[in-house]
Amino acid sequence: MSESTTDFRGRPIVAVTGLGVVSSLGEGVEANWSSLTAGRSGIHRINRFPIDNLRTTIAGTVDFIEVEPSISVSRSHAMARSAGTEAIRMAGLDASDFGGRLFLAAPPVELEWADRFALDAADGDAPADAGYDRLIELARQHPSPATYDNTRFGRISELLADELGVRGLPVTLSTACASGATAIQLGVEAIRRGECERALAIGTDGSVTAEALIRFSLLSALSTHNDMPEKASKPFSGDRDGFVMAEGAGALVLESLESAKARGATILGVIHGCGEKADDFHRTRSKPDGSPIIATIRAGLADAGLEPSDIDYINAHGTSTPENDRMEATSLEAVFGEALRSTPISSNKSMIGHTLTAAGAIEAVFSILTMRDGLMPPTINYDNPDPAIPLDTVPNAARRGEVRAVLSNSFGFGGQNVCLVLGREPRP
Amino acid sequence: MTDTARDVLITGIGLVSSLGEGIAAHLDLLERGSAPQPVIESERFAPYFVHPLPPIDWSTQIPKKGDQRQMETWQKLGTYAAGLALTDAGIPTDESVRSGVDMIVAAGGGERDTAVDALVMERARQSGGSGAVMNETLANELRPTLFLAQLSNLLAGNISIVHKVTGSSRTFMGEEGAGISAVSVAAARIAAGQSDICLVGAAFAAERKDLILNYEMGGLLLRSDWRSVFARRAPADGLAIGSVGVFLVLESAEHAAARSAPAYAKLTRVAGDRGPRRGEALAARLDDLIKGAPADDGLLVLSGASGIEAPTAVERQVLANTLPQAPVRAYGSLLGHSFEAQFPAGIALAAATLARGTRLPAFDSGEESPALQPARAALVTTVGHLQAEGVCLLEPVGPAGETR
Numbered sequence: 001m002s003e004s005t006t007d008f009r010g011r012p013i014v015a016v017t018g019l020g021v022v023s024s025l026g027e028g029v030e031a032n033w034s035s036l037t038a039g040r041s042g043i044h045r046i047n048r049f050p051i052d053n054l055r056t057t058i059a060g061t062v063d064f065i066e067v068e069p070s071i072s073v074s075r076s077h078a079m080a081r082s083a084g085t086e087a088i089r090m091a092g093l094d095a096s097d098f099g100g101r102l103f104l105a106a107p108p109v110e111l112e113w114a115d116r117f118a119l120d121a122a123d124g125d126a127p128a129d130a131g132y133d134r135l136i137e138l139a140r141q142h143p144s145p146a147t148y149d150n151t152r153f154g155r156i157s158e159l160l161a162d163e164l165g166v167r168g169l170p171v172t173l174s175t176a177c178a179s180g181a182t183a184i185q186l187g188v189e190a191i192r193r194g195e196c197e198r199a200l201a202i203g204t205d206g207s208v209t210a211e212a213l214i215r216f217s218l219l220s221a222l223s224t225h226n227d228m229p230e231k232a233s234k235p236f237s238g239d240r241d242g243f244v245m246a247e248g249a250g251a252l253v254l255e256s257l258e259s260a261k262a263r264g265a266t267i268l269g270v271i272h273g274c275g276e277k278a279d280d281f282h283r284t285r286s287k288p289d290g291s292p293i294i295a296t297i298r299a300g301l302a303d304a305g306l307e308p309s310d311i312d313y314i315n316a317h318g319t320s321t322p323e324n325d326r327m328e329a330t331s332l333e334a335v336f337g338e339a340l341r342s343t344p345i346s347s348n349k350s351m352i353g354h355t356l357t358a359a360g361a362i363e364a365v366f367s368i369l370t371m372r373d374g375l376m377p378p379t380i381n382y383d384n385p386d387p388a389i390p391l392d393t394v395p396n397a398a399r400r401g402e403v404r405a406v407l408s409n410s411f412g413f414g415g416q417n418v419c420l421v422l423g424r425e426p427r428p
Numbered sequence: 429m430t431d432t433a434r435d436v437l438i439t440g441i442g443l444v445s446s447l448g449e450g451i452a453a454h455l456d457l458l459e460r461g462s463a464p465q466p467v468i469e470s471e472r473f474a475p476y477f478v479h480p481l482p483p484i485d486w487s488t489q490i491p492k493k494g495d496q497r498q499m500e501t502w503q504k505l506g507t508y509a510a511g512l513a514l515t516d517a518g519i520p521t522d523e524s525v526r527s528g529v530d531m532i533v534a535a536g537g538g539e540r541d542t543a544v545d546a547l548v549m550e551r552a553r554q555s556g557g558s559g560a561v562m563n564e565t566l567a568n569e570l571r572p573t574l575f576l577a578q579l580s581n582l583l584a585g586n587i588s589i590v591h592k593v594t595g596s597s598r599t600f601m602g603e604e605g606a607g608i609s610a611v612s613v614a615a616a617r618i619a620a621g622q623s624d625i626c627l628v629g630a631a632f633a634a635e636r637k638d639l640i641l642n643y644e645m646g647g648l649l650l651r652s653d654w655r656s657v658f659a660r661r662a663p664a665d666g667l668a669i670g671s672v673g674v675f676l677v678l679e680s681a682e683h684a685a686a687r688s689a690p691a692y693a694k695l696t697r698v699a700g701d702r703g704p705r706r707g708e709a710l711a712a713r714l715d716d717l718i719k720g721a722p723a724d725d726g727l728l729v730l731s732g733a734s735g736i737e738a739p740t741a742v743e744r745q746v747l748a749n750t751l752p753q754a755p756v757r758a759y760g761s762l763l764g765h766s767f768e769a770q771f772p773a774g775i776a777l778a779a780a781t782l783a784r785g786t787r788l789p790a791f792d793s794g795e796e797s798p799a800l801q802p803a804r805a806a807l808v809t810t811v812g813h814l815q816a817e818g819v820c821l822l823e824p825v826g827p828a829g830e831t832r
Binding site: 049050051052053054055106108109110111113116117120129130131132133135136139140143144145147148149151152153154155157158161168169170171172173174175176179182186189190192193195210211214215216217218219276277278279280281282283284292412413414415416 | 498523531535536537540542545546547548549550552553557558559560562563564566567570571572575576578579580581582584585586588589592593594595596597598599600601602603605606608609612613616617620622637638640641642643644645646647648700701702814815816817818
């Protein structure tokens with residue numbers, strides 16, 4: 001391996017050669033990027049299912065991709081396929097014969113309510129009382145392998161593996177809201193180990209349902225600013241009151257720089273480093289001193305061989321919950337010090353909402369585009385800054401500027417934290 | 429793993445199954461000369477067969493009642509087995525040590541509240557399937573903490589909270605393939621120097637009607653007559669699911685030596701694949717996966733076969749062709765099928781068998797041939813019930829390991 005394709009530790013440099021994205025703003029990189037940099041919101045009132053008796057009635061659902069049946073698994077699969085196909089084609093590869101590994105961040109799945117209701121209404125010899133004893137009896141009389149397939153956590157990756165022509169056993173993973181970043185990290189590690197020349201990292205989430213909204217509402221995690229949906233997600237604002245659930249998918253073709261150069265691929269950016277650290281404090285809250293988040297940021301920078309001063313822009317986790325945005329800002333300050341005030345930081349979630357499992361991958365795509373175009377997407381709805389966390393949030397309008405390195409943060413429920421350090425060009 | 433890779437050792441095992449608690453208790457049962465009787469619950473879930481959990485005092489590994497209340501059985505089982513593995517590996521509870529331990533968990537989803545689900549269905553009948561009524565019922569009846577008990581990645585989250593393992597935390601999903609990938613990625617990271625020590629494993633709680641419903645929808649369950657895994661013939665084949673919590677501590681040889689930790693066994697190959705299940709395609713993949721296994725009577729094969737006849741028949745044929753002298757044991761006959769936990773559970777049994785030099789009895793003497801000598805190497809296979817195949821090849825580590 002020539003010197004110019006390895007990093008400061010002698011590891012293969014991991015290039016990004018393809019990108020794909022779906023969000024409530026649209027399908028495809030260009031549609032999303034133009035809307036995002038124009039400061040448009042994709043958040044709207046939900047019309048896919050009844051919203052009566054829900055505390056939150058808004059979301060960033062993706063309703064423009066028709067799926068049959070209209071369930072979370074089909075939607076997550078369709079968006080992942082769309083983003084994955086776009087990324088592979090952008091990389092100049094065959095979208096039916098990718099030839100590398102697949103790391104897929106996908107939401108947990110369950111039997112859907114429509115299936116339970118349909119089975120409960122089926123004919124058959126079964127106990128009359130509603131419940132699982134009845135459903136099991138009826139399932140024996142009306143088996144449905146296709147319905148069972150939709151309850152398997154590995155299903156989406158199997159479908160994608162066949163459609164996109166990936167090699168080996170795909171990995172399906174969840175680290176909650178850090179999942180998309182974990183998928184990228186796994187791809188980077190596999191390439192650094194020399195296991196493969198390229199990997200497809202996808203994060204997808206099409207799981208906005210009534211029950212999902214209720215579950216998050218019961219944890220007081222969601223914004224209830226239902227009257228003006230496009231204004232509800234307001235990261236780092238003083239009146240932020242929770243995140244807005246959303247759907248989408250992001251995909252990156254990761255490739256050893258050596259392989260990318262050898263086949264003359266366009267280098268869109270590089271992954272300089274990844275850092276992670278788990279939190280042992282609480283199931284939904286961060287350790288009050290921020291030490292796991294601080295350790296994650298430091299680990300990402302160390303893996304990249306960079307200092308905070310090398311970071312030109314931060315793509316925030318920025319969920320718009322009171323807790324996250326405060327913890328993120330104070331933890332960043334612990335690492336960046338005074339320099340944080342002059343480092344632009346913005347949250348894509350102000351426009352596309354929180355795409356949960358997909359967020360880390362989508363935000364990595366946008367981070368690469370930020371560097372490519374020298375254009376930082378804004379934090380919209382930043383009308384009422386939180387005085388406790390003074391930040392340069394790139395408020396309300398995109399900003400031009402040279403960006404050579406981006407820190408992208410992802411912090412999950414369950415204490416799983418991942419930071420990616422992305423670069424505009426290889427740094428041997 | 430390449431030639432320059434570091435050795436990957438198993439230095440800790442935590443295993444809970446219907447047979448009991450702890451890897452030593454499992455091996456004790458297997459050393460008695462004839463195979464133990466499987467423990468099978470055939471009434472509560474009739475006509476299905478479930479290998480249930482033994483009585484467990486959760487407090488011994490999850491001391492805080494507050495932590496226990498945040499989990500249902502699935503998460504408690506995994507957290508408990510993880511604690512057993514860390515204790516077995518002699519990892520001090522000191523936070524500064526545990527914070528350097530990486531973790532990969534293979535997970536499904538947690539328990540639903542079956543009473544609330546029944547209520548929702550009841551009211552849906554009365555309201556003609558009104559979404560408004562469903563929303564109201566769920567909003568009023570669901571316990572907030574249950575969501576966290578259901579989330580796949582919260583098994584790992586609970587292990588971090590209870591056992592202070594925080595080096596990293598990754599959750600892989602997808603039935604048997606998740607268990608295969610978890611061990612394979614953990615071992616590859618250690619071999620390549622990306623990690624020194626990693627807690628890896630899974631839990632599967634079988635006594636769940638919400639899951640039994642799914643499997644019955646797939647037409648996958650064994651019913652009416654229980655037979656050993658290798659004796660199941662279509663159409664009377666299928667899964668007898670079993671509760672299993674299993675975690676392994678994988679460690680680089682250097683890291684284990686530095687803390688004078690004895691090992692059970694060395695992992696020399698972990699690999700997985702997937703693809704079409706047509707007989708010849710599956711056979712070709714399995715052939716490729718098991719290449720490198722020593723073809724002599726010193727090899728023991730621990731097969732994670734599911735009980736579904738078609739793929740099991742292909743696997744047995746490949747083993748008979750390629751490794752004709754090796755005794756094969758289908759450990760699902762004893763533990764039941766445990767999806768995400770299936771592969772790591774086989775590795776746990778294989779590692780301990782090698783370390784003790786146990787000559788494993790046939791689990792079904794009508795289907796399995798006797799082992800003529802203690803194994804000198806072990807091959808663990810897992811052919812997923814519908815998708816994913818994996819193998820793990822293990823070797824003994826010598827005197828230090830044998831003392832375990």
